[in-house]
Amino acid sequence: MSDLVRDGLIIALALITSTVGSIGGLGGAILLVPLLTFGDMTIAQAAPLGLVSVIAGSVAAGRAQVKDGAVNHRFAIVTELGASSGAIIGVLLAGAISERALTWVLAVLAVVAAAGGAIRKGVRWKPDASLGADSVGEQHGSLAGVYRLNDLPVPYQPSRMPLGVGLMALAGVVTGLAGVGGGFLKTPLSSEVMRLPAKVATATSTFTIGLTASTALLLMAIDGRIVASDTALVVLGSVAGGTIGSRLQRHMSPPVVRRITAVVLVAIALIMVLRA
């Protein structure tokens, strides 16, 4: 394969996986890394590129999502405190559970999360025409907020936070043990347990997985595992993918977002099982 074709292929794969990842708030790494290993890369070489794709997709999608009031930063910070603490414990315990068993646990969790989002019918939070356009965004001193759906403001109030943050910490332990980002667990936990609207859950998860990935990338940089020339290709593809994904998501109804997320989650579970 010539260098030009190889570079073009990496850009295209980063673009496609980041588009899908930012629609579902799952990050693209869990799809990109296995795809890269079909070529001449090892998992150790592909993993940092996966993290770069998550960060690039996250920051690119963030622009449109913040404008729509779809990211709830306060919710992100509170839940990420649990998830990050759990992830540190998981990373420190890595190796305590066999990789094969862990992969099966992750695959089952992904399918359960997919079922949770796909089974639920209708829309939990309804538009409120009495609210003005200036009400869109987060509420001062609270986790509640208003996001824009088809140009109508939709108020929401997350609930069951102690349970949700506890489960986020557990998800953090599992993802830390497995060395994956965890967007595929964070998004369903936010929407189905803490009752965030699907679009807010995906946008907020897209923000938090970018944070997690930037910390993991720093550790890989210290280990000297990053090939800068390949990361530039992934940056180009993933920034475009993140932008496209967030724009596509803007025009989708919440049930469609949930169903796409469910399909990708099942695909992720299958990839995990095949790799195991």
Next chain:
Amino acid sequence: MTLVRWSSAAIVLSCLAAAIGVIVRGDIGLAFDIVALLLLATLPTLRVAMLTASWVRAGDLRYALAAIALLVVMTLGTVLVMVFR
């Protein structure tokens, strides 16, 4: 909106640096690749720092403290993983 403006500027600069890195190659290209990576990789953490500052200014101290706690956890986690792994 400041957040969106800063993010947009950093993303555009990062893409420009990445594109130059891909086209030029060699040592100069590598320098641009690293700039692109650094710009993007620091952006999520900078976003938390900017949120912290804006919440402190707005008097939303509970969430500002939560954001500071998250930055501390992330830093501690990085140090712990470096030391014990």
